[in-house]
Amino acid sequence: EAGVAQSPRYKIIEKRQSVAFWCNPISGHATLYWYQQILGQGPKLLIQFQNNGVVDDSQLPKDRFSAERLKGVDSTLKIQPAKLEDSAVYLCASSTGGSSSYNEQFFGPGTRLTVL
C-alpha cells in the first residue's frame, strides 16, 4: 500500500513570495490533515478535511494560509505572502476517518520550507 505522498520535499523562497505544497493521501482515506512543525516543536494542526469539507481550521492563519481538497482526494496548502516565521516542515497526514474518536493518522515525509 502506497503511503502519503508530498511534494516538493524542500523549498526555499524569499519573504513575501508565495508557495504551494501538494499532498496525495493513502487511497481511500477520507480524512486529510495539514500540520506545521517548527524546529524544536511538535506538529501543530493547521487544517483537517473530511472528504472535501473542512472539519477544523481553527489554527490556520487565514490571512495568509489557504488549503483546498476539491475532489476529496489530494490537497494543496498555499502560503501567500510568506513570512520568516513560516519556516517549518509542513506535514500532511491521512486517516480512514471512521466514527470512533480516534483513527490512526499516517504521515507523509513533509515539505521543509525555508523563508529567507
Next chain:
Amino acid sequence: DQQVKQNSPSLSVQEGRISILNCDYTNSMFDYFLWYKKYPAEGPTFLISISSIKDKNEDGRFTVFLNKSAKHLSLHIVPSQPGDSAVYFCAASDKTSGSRLTFGEGTQLTVNP
C-alpha cells in the same frame, strides 16, 4: 497554552538498557494517547497508543503507562536498540475535537552501542 509537554528534549541510554520517555498533559478531556517515532527527513510513524480507560498497554519491547490522576504517561523501551534512536512525540486527542492530535515537543532518544 502547551497542553502536552515533554520536558526532556533529549535522552541518551546504552544499548540493552531501558529507555523511559515521559509526557505530561493538562487537558482532562484527553481520552486517547499515542506515541509517534520520527527519523530525520521522514514523517512521524505511529508506535503505540493507550485509551484513558487503561493504565498500561504493551507491544513487544514497547510499553506505555498512563497515570490519569497525575496526568502523566510514559513510554518504556526494553531492551533499547541503536535503531530506536529517533525523536519520540507524545500526542493526545479527545472526543470533542474528533481526531485532532495535540503533540508534545518531542524527545530525541539516542541509544549508544
